[in-house]
Amino acid sequence: MLTVIITLGVVAVIFGLILGYSAIRFKVEGDPVVDQIDAILPQTQCGQCTYPGCRGYAEAIAKGEADINQCPPGGETTIIALAKLLDVEVKPLNGEHGEEKLYPTVVQIDEQSCIGCTLCIQACPVDAIIGAAKQMHTVVETVCTGCNLCIPPCPVDCIHIIEVKPTVRNWVAAFPAEPFIAPHAQ
Amino acid sequence: MTVTKTISTFHGGLKLKGNKQLSTGTAITAAAVVSQYIIPLQQHIGAISESLVSIGEHVLKGQMIAKPGSTISAAVHAPVSGTITAIDRQPVPHVSGLPDYCITIDNDFKDKWVKTQPLAEDYNNHTSRDLRQLLRDAGIVGLGGATFPSDIKETEMDTHTLILNGVECEPYITCDDMLMRERAQQVLAGADIIGHIIKAHECIVAIENNKPEAIKAMQAVIDADGTGFFRLQVIPTLYPSGGEKQLIKIITGKEVPSGHFPGELDVLCHNVATAYAIYQAIYEARPLISRIMTVTGHGIQQPQNIEVLIGTPMKDCIEQCGGYINDNCELIMGGPMMGLTLQSDHLPVIKATNCLLIRPCTEAADTKTHLPCIRCGKCVEVCPVRLLPQQLYWYTSCKNMERVKNHHLFDCIECGCCAYVCPSDIPLVQYYRFAKTEIRHKQQQRIASDTARQHHEAHQQRLERQKQEREQRLRKKREMLAARNKNTDSNNKEAITDAIARAKAKKAEREQAATKQPVKQ
Ligand code: SF4
Ligand code: SF4
Ligand code: SF4
Ligand code: SF4
Numbered sequence: 063m064l065t066v067i068i069t070l071g072v073v074a075v076i077f078g079l080i081l082g083y084s085a086i087r088f089k090v091e092g093d094p095v096v097d098q099i100d101a102i103l104p105q106t107q108c109g110q111c112t113y114p115g116c117r118g119y120a121e122a123i124a125k126g127e128a129d130i131n132q133c134p135p136g137g138e139t140t141i142i143a144l145a146k147l148l149d150v151e152v153k154p155l156n157g158e159h160g161e162e163k164l165y166p167t168v169v170q171i172d173e174q175s176c177i178g179c180t181l182c183i184q185a186c187p188v189d190a191i192i193g194a195a196k197q198m199h200t201v202v203e204t205v206c207t208g209c210n211l212c213i214p215p216c217p218v219d220c221i222h223i224i225e226v227k228p229t230v231r232n233w234v235a236a237f238p239a240e241p242f243i244a245p246h247a248q
Numbered sequence: 249m250t251v252t253k254t255i256s257t258f259h260g261g262l263k264l265k266g267n268k269q270l271s272t273g274t275a276i277t278a279a280a281v282v283s284q285y286i287i288p289l290q291q292h293i294g295a296i297s298e299s300l301v302s303i304g305e306h307v308l309k310g311q312m313i314a315k316p317g318s319t320i321s322a323a324v325h326a327p328v329s330g331t332i333t334a335i336d337r338q339p340v341p342h343v344s345g346l347p348d349y350c351i352t353i354d355n356d357f358k359d360k361w362v363k364t365q366p367l368a369e370d371y372n373n374h375t376s377r378d379l380r381q382l383l384r385d386a387g388i389v390g391l392g393g394a395t396f397p398s399d400i401k402e403t404e405m406d407t408h409t410l411i412l413n414g415v416e417c418e419p420y421i422t423c424d425d426m427l428m429r430e431r432a433q434q435v436l437a438g439a440d441i442i443g444h445i446i447k448a449h450e451c452i453v454a455i456e457n458n459k460p461e462a463i464k465a466m467q468a469v470i471d472a473d474g475t476g477f478f479r480l481q482v483i484p485t486l487y488p489s490g491g492e493k494q495l496i497k498i499i500t501g502k503e504v505p506s507g508h509f510p511g512e513l514d515v516l517c518h519n520v521a522t523a524y525a526i527y528q529a530i531y532e533a534r535p536l537i538s539r540i541m542t543v544t545g546h547g548i549q550q551p552q553n554i555e556v557l558i559g560t561p562m563k564d565c566i567e568q569c570g571g572y573i574n575d576n577c578e579l580i581m582g583g584p585m586m587g588l589t590l591q592s593d594h595l596p597v598i599k600a601t602n603c604l605l606i607r608p609c610t611e612a613a614d615t616k617t618h619l620p621c622i623r624c625g626k627c628v629e630v631c632p633v634r635l636l637p638q639q640l641y642w643y644t645s646c647k648n649m650e651r652v653k654n655h656h657l658f659d660c661i662e663c664g665c666c667a668y669v670c671p672s673d674i675p676l677v678q679y680y681r682f683a684k685t686e687i688r689h690k691q692q693q694r695i696a697s698d699t700a701r702q703h704h705e706a707h708q709q710r711l712e713r714q715k716q717e718r719e720q721r722l723r724k725k726r727e728m729l730a731a732r733n734k735n736t737d738s739n740n741k742e743a744i745t746d747a748i749a750r751a752k753a754k755k756a757e758r759e760q761a762a763t764k765q766p767v768k769q
Contacts, residue, residue: 100701103697104693104697104700105696105697105698105700105701105704106700107700107704115704116701116704117704186707187704187707188700188703188704188707189703189706189707189710190703205699205700205703207700228344228346229346229348230290230340230342230344230346230348231290231296232688232689232692233344233346233685233689234682234685234686234689235343235344235678235681235682235684235685235686236678236682237679237682238618238675238678238679238682239617239618
């Protein structure tokens with residue numbers, strides 16, 4: 063009886079050590095679920111989900127603190143992708159956080175009015191604005207995510223939203239009209 | 249000498265009614281000169297061209313007005329001499345129906361050419377590299393339909409066989425046919441130039457057997473040539489034999505694998521119209537500013553082929569051909585199988601416009617909805633790429649883009665064979681076009697969001713770094729203050745007297761300098 067207890071005890075200790083070691087040795091960097099969620103989010107970094115940036119929202123979803131329908135820039139597509147990833151029900155966008163935009167947007171600085179206060183630069187989460195104190199500022203449109211965070215701080219209201227309409231280089235063809243279902247086939 | 253070698257065939261395909269005789273009755277005529285030309289900056293596959301001109305500038309005929317925007321791109325030239333009046337978005341003939349950037353030139357009717365000296369026969373003494381650059385500067389693109397920039401890639405050098413594509417398999421279109429009938433000599437001279445550039449050993453001229461006149465004309469020139477470089481290969485009439493990979497299969501019996509290039513089989517395909525454009529670039533120093541275009545169909549008064557300047561409004565071409573037979577006609581750019589329906593004729597002719605097909609609306613089926621797929625498998629039988637069109641359709645309709653991609657959606661050449669035979673009238677190609685553009689759009693979005701993530705991370709790292717640097721500075725300052733406080737008062741006093749002495753010395757120096765100044769003057 064004693065030998066059995068001792069053997070089992072030793073085995074338990076050995077496995078415990080192995081497990082403990084491998085937990086440290088093979089530790090996965092970062093959190094795979096958060097990464098997967100973050101990969102789906104649009105990276106606009108606008109904070110409309112009430113979290114500071116998309117990563118924060120991804121962490122909150124992973125912890126179960128936030129719902130999947132709080133990201134207006136991602137809209138329906140993102141909600142569907144999140145629902146699929148997390149195996150939960152698809153639900154409509156929570157209107158409290160904002161509406162989904164028809165077209166993506168960027169902002170433009172009215173260069174005549176800009177007084178060079180640098181406040182917008184400090185607000186931009188992706189460093190899309192170039193400028194210096196008392197110099198005219200400008201937005202690099204290819205970097206701008208359209209988060210609009212730079213608009214409220216501007217003291218002279220010279221930042222304007224512009225829609226980015228599709229061009230021949232990034233258009234999406236219309237989905238053809240759905241098939242006609244013959245009455246007898248229903 | 250026509251050596252009739254045994255030829256292969258590709259899977260599927262369709263025997264279609266050619267309707268070619270409609271537009272082959274008269275010789276190629278020059279299109280009327282108009283007062284305004286609109287030249288789109290994106291007439292080719294690849295990056296948009298970059299404008300080299302500004303509004304109000306006067307340009308000469310043949311002058312380069314836009315340069316290639318990147319490696320894969322093409323130059324654009326002024327079709328007439330005149331003044332640039334606009335550089336803006338204009339309606340263009342594109343499947344999306346969206347406007348795009350164009351340069352508008354008001355013709356001054358002086359027809360003044362930019363000064364250039366043609367190379368002519370002298371090209372034989374030039375290196376392939378020089379000639380390739382010359383073709384790039386001439387804005388040559390594939391005129392068979394794909395409009396891929398034809399400055400011939402490095403990877404295409406030292407290719408054994410050049411296939412000259414004079415197949416023209418799509419119904420109604422006859423511009424290549426007429427070109428070969430009337431200008432066989434020049435077409436083959438153009439092919440000779442390509443052969444010289446890529447150091448080809450042979451050139452196989454492929455023509456469908458429904459063009460006896462073109463075959464006769466080309467054969468005559470080949471016989472007169474006598475070098476044995478050219479060989480004419482008549483192939484059976486079957487749609488889409490003119491597709492690059494299909495033609496290569498017919499001629500060589502080998503299939504170009506999915507995701508690979510013909511160069512890997514030691515062959516290179518060029519269209520006869522492209523060869524002619526290359527001839528013009530070398531022998532006439534004429535960049536690609538015009539092309540031969542078929543205006544045909546049962547909806548036009550006088551179907552014919554016209555040689556038209558790029559940028560000419562389609563409306564003027566249609567008027568020159570007698571106009572529409574009635575108000576209820578459908579305008580298609582290209583042929584009935586692969587062409588695109590246009591909403592208006594207020595659009596410019598572009599490098600890709602090989603045909604304007606005008607059909608009375610009754611001829612075209614006008615169905616809004618279609619019946620469900622009955623899985624008859626007819627589409628599979630005709631697909632020349634050996635895809636499974638019904639599966640592509642199925643996965644596209646339930647928007648399962650992963651599966652569509654896995655079923656080789658991007659190998660589909662949009663030939664329309666599947667939709668043509670489908671008993672349920674499913675607009676299959678429209679589904680594939682949706683899937684292709686949707687997948688491409690998602691990829692672009694993915695790239696954009698990945699970049700935004702990187703920028704955001706870099707931004708946060710910068711904030712973090714700045715915070716640490718600030719803290720470090722503060723800490724240093726505090727340490728310095730603390731160190732100074734530790735020092736005795738005497739030390740402090742010493743420092744103060746030192747400073748006062750220094751200040752006095754400086755003041756004395758300044759005064760001295762001030763007294764010296766007036767003396768100098
Ligand atoms: S709302 Fe969407 S885009 Fe904006 S920060 Fe939150 S997750 Fe990112
Ligand atoms: S420029 Fe303005 S709208 Fe654009 S990313 Fe920066 S803060 Fe957002
Ligand atoms: S031909 Fe049409 S109905 Fe028949 S299997 Fe193909 S898609 Fe379905
Ligand atoms: S359109 Fe595409 S799927 Fe249909 S037959 Fe042609 S290559 Fe095959």
